[in-house]
Structure formats: C-alpha cells, structure tokens
Amino acid sequence: LNPDYTKRIGNFGFLELEESWGDEATIINTARISTTNKRVNSLDAFTDKERTLLHYLLAHNHGTPFETVHFRFRVVAPIFVLRQWMRHRICSFNEFSQRYRMPITAFYVPDQEARTVDGFEVLSQESVERYCELVESMHRFYHDEYQQVCTRIEAAEQAGLVEKTAGSRNPYRARARELLRNAMPVSTYSDLYWTINFRALMNFFELRRKANAQYEIRAYADAAYEMFCKKMPLLGETMNRVLEERAKMGEQA
Amino acid sequence: LNPDYTKRIGNFGFLELEESWGDEATIINTARISTTNKRVNSLDAFTDKERTLLHYLLAHNHGTPFETVHFRFRVVAPIFVLRQWMRHRICSFNEFSQRYRMPITAFYVPDQEARTVDGFEVLSQESVERYCELVESMHRFYHDEYQQVCTRIEAAEQAGLVEKTAGSRNPYRARARELLRNAMPVSTYSDLYWTINFRALMNFFELRRKANAQYEIRAYADAAYEMFCKKMPLLGETMNRVLEERAKMGEQA
Amino acid sequence: LNPDYTKRIGNFGFLELEESWGDEATIINTARISTTNKRVNSLDAFTDKERTLLHYLLAHNHGTPFETVHFRFRVVAPIFVLRQWMRHRICSFNEFSQRYRMPITAFYVPDQEARTVDGFEVLSQESVERYCELVESMHRFYHDEYQQVCTRIEAAEQAGLVEKTAGSRNPYRARARELLRNAMPVSTYSDLYWTINFRALMNFFELRRKANAQYEIRAYADAAYEMFCKKMPLLGETMNRVLEERAKMGEQA
Amino acid sequence: LNPDYTKRIGNFGFLELEESWGDEATIINTARISTTNKRVNSLDAFTDKERTLLHYLLAHNHGTPFETVHFRFRVVAPIFVLRQWMRHRICSFNEFSQRYRMPITAFYVPDQEARTVDGFEVLSQESVERYCELVESMHRFYHDEYQQVCTRIEAAEQAGLVEKTAGSRNPYRARARELLRNAMPVSTYSDLYWTINFRALMNFFELRRKANAQYEIRAYADAAYEMFCKKMPLLGETMNRVLEERAKMGEQA
Ligand SMILES: Cc1cc2nc3c(=O)[nH]c(=O)nc-3n(C[C@H](O)[C@H](O)[C@H](O)COP(=O)(O)OP(=O)(O)OC[C@H]3O[C@@H](n4cnc5c(N)ncnc54)[C@H](O)[C@@H]3O)c2cc1C
C-alpha cells in the first residue's frame, strides 16, 4: 500500500486512489484540437502558455477536455456515507452486495472529534457505548439467525424437502441474507470501486468538501482531494484557484 | 388518492404515479420529424400505422423519441430498496433527509409471503418478532438520546455556553441527528420523488422486474409498471411485446 | 401560433416553446421532501418563504429539484448552429433526417446586423450575394442529380435490373440522398424537437447566451430564454439573480 | 503510427485508437467486489471461471463493471458522419473548431464502392466530378473572401478605424470565419478526440455497425471495432457472442 494514495478514515474506513488515466497534458492536447495542431508530449514540456490555458479552460467552464482524465478509487465507507456519495450520477460504482455475501462485521463508531461541534460534545462517550452494544446485538442477531437458517436449510435438503443448490446462489440462504440485512444499521461498512472523470470529480469536491456537507463524507472527500492533488499537483492548484475564485462570489451572494 | 395510481406496498410502503408528461402521440410526433411533417393530434387519432411505427421504433432501439415522455412518482420505501433504486442514474431523485429531520419511525417487516421461498419458510415468525424488538430498541435509543441531547443543548444555551440557533438548522441538534442516524437500520422507511423518462423507466422495468431482482424492489417495480400500463396502455402493450421478444433471446442465450 | 412562445429567427429560422411540465411549485415541493411535509398547491400559494427558498436552492447548487421541470422546444435552425447545440448531452433531440428526406431548401443568409461587428462590415452585401449563388448552385446540383438518379432507378426497375421498392426506404433513392447530401452546406436549415429539464437548460443559457458564444446560436438561446421567462417569470428572475451573482465572480477572476 | 491502431478511411478520413485504460481484469475485479475478495492480477491469470463470468455479466446486462474500461480515439471524418456520431451522449468529444481556425481543405469524395448499391451505380463518376468542382468552388470562395476580409481589416486597423488585436481571437477575422463557414459543405472533414467507456462503445457498435447505419459511419465503426478487438481480444469475442445472441432475437422479432 502506497501511503500517498491510501488512507484509513474513521475506525474502519479506507480510501485508495488505485489508478488514474491521463493528466494535464491530455487535457491540453484534447483542448488544443479546437485551435491548433500543437501538442505537448508530456507535463514536463509545459510552459506558462500551457499553465495559463489550463486555468483559462477551467475558469471559463470549457468542461469537456477535463472529461479525458479518469480516476478509480477503492472506498470502504459506512452505508450512510455511500448513500450520499452514490447520488452522484456522472460516474460508475461497483459495490459489495449483501445479497451475495454476509455483511461486513464492522460499523462506524464516531470518535471524540466526530462527536463534538464547536467544543460542545453532542454525543457522549457513554451514548456511543450504548450505541455500540445495540449495533453489536444487531450483528449477533444476524449471525445467530443466519446460522439457524442454514441449519434448517441443510436439514430440509437432507429430508429432500428442498433441492440442494451449492454456492452463494442457494436461493434459501440468499433470501435469508436479504431478510436479515433488514436489521443492519446504515453505519455498517460497505466496499466499492468508484470510476470518475475529473470534471465530475471536481463537482464532487465542490459539493462534498463544503462546510455544509456532512462531517463523515467530508473526511472522504478531503482524502480523495489530497490524493488527487498528489497525483496531479498542477491540476490540483489550478482547480483550487478556480474554486477560490468561485467561493468569493459565494460570499457576496 | 386515486386507486389507479397509488398503492400500498409492504407494511408501510407506498407508491404513487403523481403526474406524467406526454404520451404515445408525443413519441410518434417527435419520431416523425425524421421522415415527414405528418403529426397526429392525439392518441385517439392513432391508426395501425402509428401503432406499427411505435413498435418498430421500440423494437429497433430508436430510443430518443421515448425520452420525450416523463413520469413523476412518489415513493415511500425502505432504505435497502432505495439503495438499489438509486443506482439508476438517468433520472432524478429528491429524498427525505435524516440530516434535516428525525427518521420516519416505521421500518419494513417482511410478511409471510416475503419470508417464504418455494414453500420453505426462510425466516420464522418468531425471528421476525425478535427483529422487530431489536429495531424498536434502536428507535427507542434514537429518541431517548435525541431527547437528552436537546435538553443538554438547551441547558448549554441558557448557560450561554453555546449560541442559540432556531429551527432545524441548529448545528448541535443537526449533528445529533447525523450521529444518531448511525443506529437506524436499512429497513427504515424513507420518502422520495422520482422523475424519469420512459426510455430509462423501461430499463428500470427490465432490470427490476426480473426474477433475479430482490423481492422487495420487484414489488415496487411491478406496482410502477401497473400504474404506467394504466396510464399509457398502448405504450405498455408495445413495451411488453418488445420485452417478450427480447426475453425469448434470453432463454436461448 | 402563440406569439409569446414562437419566434422567427434569421431568414428562415424558428423557435417554439411547445410545452412545459412542472413549475416553481414542483421545484419547491420536491425540494421540501428533504425537510418537511409542507407542500404548496400552486405558484399562487407562494409567499416570501417559497421565493427565498427557490433562490437559496439555485444559488447553492441544490440542483436536483430543478430537474423536475421540463421543456420541449421545436427548433428550425441551420446545421452549424445545431452542431453547437447538440453538444449538450443532458437532454434529448429528435431531428429531421436527410437520409429519409430531401434537404430543406432553405439556407441561412446573414443579414446586415449579422455581418457587422462593432460597426465594421465583416462581409459585404456582394459577398453574401456570391455566397447565395454558390449555395443555390449546390441546391440545384442536388435536385438535378436526384431527378436523374430517380429516372435511372425507374428505368432499371422497369428493365428488371433492380428490384422495385416503394416509399422513402427505396435503397437506391435512399443512397442517392445520402450521397448528394455531401454537397449541402452547413448553412442548410434542419428541424428538431428538443426536450430538456430546467437544470440543463440553465447550463445551456449560461454557455450560449454569453458574449463568446456565436452570434447565431445566441439568437436562439436568447429567444428560448425569453420564452422561458414568459412561461415561468419567477424562476426566470431567480435564475437571473443567480447568474448575475456568478457573473460578478467572473469579472474578478 | 502503429498499423494495428490506425486506419485511413475514405479519401481523407483517419481513425486512431490512441490509448485505452483498463482491461478484462479490471472488469472482473470491479464486478467481483459484489461477491468475493478474490482478484486476478492480470488477464494472464484468467481461467475458464473468469471467462465465463465475463460472458455472464455482459449477457445479463450487469453493465457497470464494463464502464471501468475506457478508450480514446482520434477521428478525422466528414461533418455529416460526425453529426451522427455526436448524437452519442455517454462519452466526451473535443473537436476542431471552424470558429478558431480555417476549415480543413479536404472533403469527402465517395469512391466506386460507396457510390454503388447491390451493383447499381447510384452516383456516376461524372456526377462526383461535378460535385468536386462545386465543392472546390466553395473552398475557393471561402479562401478568396477570407483573404479580402483580412486585407480590409488590416487597412481599417492602419487607418485607425478598428482596434488592432493579434492572434486567432481578432474579432473581425473570427467573425469572418464564422460567416464564411456557412458555405462549407457537410462533407468537409473535421478532427476530434473521442473518449468513451466500453459499455457506451458497445452501444455505439450495436447501433452503427448495423446494416441500417449509413455506409460512411459504418466504415468508422467497423474500424473502431477492429482496433478494439485487437486491443482486447477476449472482450471482443465475448461481445460478439452476446451481440449474436441478441441478433437471433432481432430476426425473430
Ligand atoms: C450539502 C448537501 C445536501 C443535500 N441534501 C439533499 C437532500 O436533502 N435530499 C436529496 O435528495 N438530495 C440531497 N443532496 C444531494 C444532491 O441533490 C445531489 O443529488 C448530489 O449532490 C449529486 O450532485 P449532482 O447532481 O451535481 O451530481 P451528478 O449526478 O454527478 O451530476 C453532475 C452534473 O451533471 C449534470 N447532471 C447530471 N444529471 C443531470 C440531470 N438528470 N439533469 C440535469 N443535469 C444533470 C449536472 O450539471 C450536475 O452538476 C444534497 C447534497 C449536498 C451536497
């Protein structure tokens, strides 16, 4: 695991920038098709001309060249975070399924910082402990029940009452997982791949790094932002400049 | 509530086809711009020519005319159903937020039919009762804690320790709701508006009415399908014919 | 033709706002599902609260409620304008096809205003006349050749050399149209339906009413904008306010 | 130029598969997150299990894993071909602009094969020659006029009648290009980058390699298809199998 592109978030969360495709040179080259046949071979060949153009394009909403750079992240996050995340449609998700597998037996536990707003402890340590006990009882319920169902299914199979099907697609066990999932809280961790181009990623950063985004998704958005900035420092700076320019407007509005 | 366009689903779920825009005549008229200036005034003016064209367009994947007909549904469904639903990106969602409000105090309880696969009772009535108790304890936890936090916030406000902010945006209460949501199970009901065009709706029907879709989302997809068929019977029949033609292929594959 | 929602543009162009779906009340109601069960019955029931919320949502990029209002326009425009227009992807087009029909025998002729930039006549009247003659010769070429091909096809049919196929799908005539289209200039008018939601329409207005958009598409964007503002004055004003707020930022950048 | 990934098409057209991102292993790995933690390191590690899964996913419309593989093509094609191409929305285009540059002085000339349908010569060699003369006169018109405008602008600049602006953004020359473009036929070549994921590319192949797609776009779609199959033979074969299975259905319909 490359520490530049992986990060633990919260008590069990994880983010990794697995791969990216294209860079600032791709943006400049695809943009320049409009105006000239001049191409740059790589980012190293950038002069002020290219840097100025990069900012100009982004600031003036010439968005399509920014769709040529892509990223794939691996995300382990609680379901309530993913619920917000997956509202973003201009990207692709591939997620762990509780239909085909048992839930991940880990759930989000807010730490001191997460529980505190402006010095005021919103949720106490004792409350969190009660919460943990409850969620653990949910997990125990799931596992006990699943165990029992599996035993009953086996018995029924042996008695010839139901047909025997191997693997994760056994319809009775599959249905048991679907039914028992009902008890799982939205703090349960899930796991996914996220593939997104830079234009849409910037929209994600704008919406999910803002103060009004929820603390927990902000932590992921900030981590993704940092990895992105390490991977493409020039594009990162350019984006920051544009976002700051836009933010000034926000204050006036 | 018009019984043709509303339906209760499961123990607390609900679906309503609130409004639609356009109909088979819109499809024919927008499609015909390619080939002729002939327009039909309304569905009543349809002859076999129009009906044949409608089927031809759909069967041969001339999809864009089918994007001119839109629907808006109101959906009350458990979060785990909505998690599957909201993976569909070519449409718009507006959802109830547990950040701004307390959760809906209703959760999905699978009935006899839902618990049974091919005559085999996957989850027993007793298990469901244990599940209900557990979920209720989660809800109690949420409400008790929230009560306490609110009392503590008020005290702190009165003591001048934190600033007083009115309304649902009070940052301490807002954070309390965010933190306590962690305990809510994915069976908790939520509430949303769904706006979608026919082309994307048909894709939804294809994916979510199939046998391999989960029972619970299938119930919603089937209900949406029935409402749609009542609203636009000719388009419904045409779609069925095309889906059957495609299904035949599926069997052979 | 309702003069409020139709407009002639250039020498042969035309724009019509045929229909819309939803209004400011739809936006408020779908947005409010997040926070409250309060709904307004119609725009008439709006108070300052609703107006403030409408502006707040738009200014802070809460975009999805604005996807619930839709528009369908009929557009007659030159191909070079449509080439720019059809780059917008979050919407649906249904266009006249030169594969199935002969081209519209009308082409764009820039008038005095279109030919002049800041008082400087970029293209003279005489140049425009030469242009018209050339384009007319293209049209004559198309029609003469098409006539001849049709005669040759008929002869071949009668001689039993090719099979007789009726209608616009006759493969030889169809191919003749495809081949002769090559000579048609991008100033040739075409005809289409455009279905788009308000969020995407606002993006179109932002990009295509700006000074750096081409004069000819600006004329259409401005006309669409005026029709939209007549149809939904409150949303129009709200949008203007937000765009002005953003423009201020643009100047600083 | 790598002959495997470049091709001349028609008299001046060109296609290049510049780069791709991800491969069959990416698809399997992102898909498997649903069901297992097992990943394959690369395509070389594929067994029948992976090949079967690949086909299963594609045949059963599990589409999102196929959105993790991307392609960037360079395309030189006539405008009428690009007009059809750019109707595909789930992808990104960056195109040469006649607003910023003079048109490419090359236009499509249908060869013998293109002019012939089932042995019948739809357009004769003489007709094509007349067409070429006409188009050439269009190009001459453009260049003569542009020359004259530029001379007039220079004169006006020197006389202090208009302000001097350097570069391609000179507003008078820019407007001249916009106005003169009107005379350019849709057979004029243009130049673009096309970035698309595999799911959307497959949709493009389905629609644009079919017999009812126009001959000229089919040539590009076929070339893109061949390059794709060379790059990812296993995915190519899998797609072919699925398309054949679907085609069988088409015949019955
Ligand atoms: C602080 C915050 C609070 C929120 N609260 C709520 C809430 O209470 N309830 C709720 O339901 N949601 C809420 N959301 C989610 C929000 O409505 C969006 O669904 C989410 O932020 C994704 O944003 P997006 O649509 O810009 O992104 P994407 O879906 O990724 O779209 C990217 C861009 O593509 C364009 N686009 C994509 N699809 C369409 C389309 N169909 N029509 C027009 N344009 C389109 C838009 O320009 C958009 O900016 C909240 C989001 C934030 C950040």
Ligand SMILES: Cc1cc2nc3c(=O)[nH]c(=O)nc-3n(C[C@H](O)[C@H](O)[C@H](O)COP(=O)(O)OP(=O)(O)OC[C@H]3O[C@@H](n4cnc5c(N)ncnc54)[C@H](O)[C@@H]3O)c2cc1C
């Ligand atoms: C039975 C079943 C099991 C599933 N299991 C899992 C699972 O285990 N894990 C998991 O993550 N998901 C799972 N899914 C969800 C699935 O992967 C899709 O996200 C979901 O079905 C939405 O389908 P869609 O992409 O066709 O719809 P939409 O997102 O509404 O898209 C509609 C159409 O638009 C096109 N389209 C839209 N966006 C793109 C794009 N970015 N690139 C290319 N084409 C695009 C496609 O043609 C698509 O058919 C499952 C779905 C079903 C039905």
Ligand SMILES: Cc1cc2nc3c(=O)[nH]c(=O)nc-3n(C[C@H](O)[C@H](O)[C@H](O)COP(=O)(O)OP(=O)(O)OC[C@H]3O[C@@H](n4cnc5c(N)ncnc54)[C@H](O)[C@@H]3O)c2cc1C
């Ligand atoms: C003045 C001007 C000059 C131009 N010059 C050129 C030129 O020289 N060459 C050229 O090729 N084009 C040019 N364009 C076209 C431009 O690049 C866009 O294709 C066009 O303006 C459509 O804008 P859009 O992508 O915002 O709109 P839509 O495609 O309708 O998208 C709406 C919104 O959805 C989101 N979105 C949709 N699809 C994606 C995606 N795949 N990835 C990320 N986000 C997405 C974005 O937020 C976007 O704003 C020019 C446009 C203008 C206004």
Ligand SMILES: Cc1cc2nc3c(=O)[nH]c(=O)nc-3n(C[C@H](O)[C@H](O)[C@H](O)COP(=O)(O)OP(=O)(O)OC[C@H]3O[C@@H](n4cnc5c(N)ncnc54)[C@H](O)[C@@H]3O)c2cc1C
């Ligand atoms: C033989 C042929 C003849 C044609 N004739 C004409 C004609 O006469 N007139 C004309 O106007 N066009 C014509 N077209 C163009 C056609 O209508 C489509 O615009 C084009 O083929 C792009 O296809 P698409 O929408 O599937 O692709 P994309 O736009 O790339 O979309 C990919 C997939 O995403 C989904 N999708 C994307 N956007 C939406 C949306 N807004 N709503 C619902 N689903 C969406 C769909 O599942 C779609 O299959 C023709 C096309 C062909 C192949």
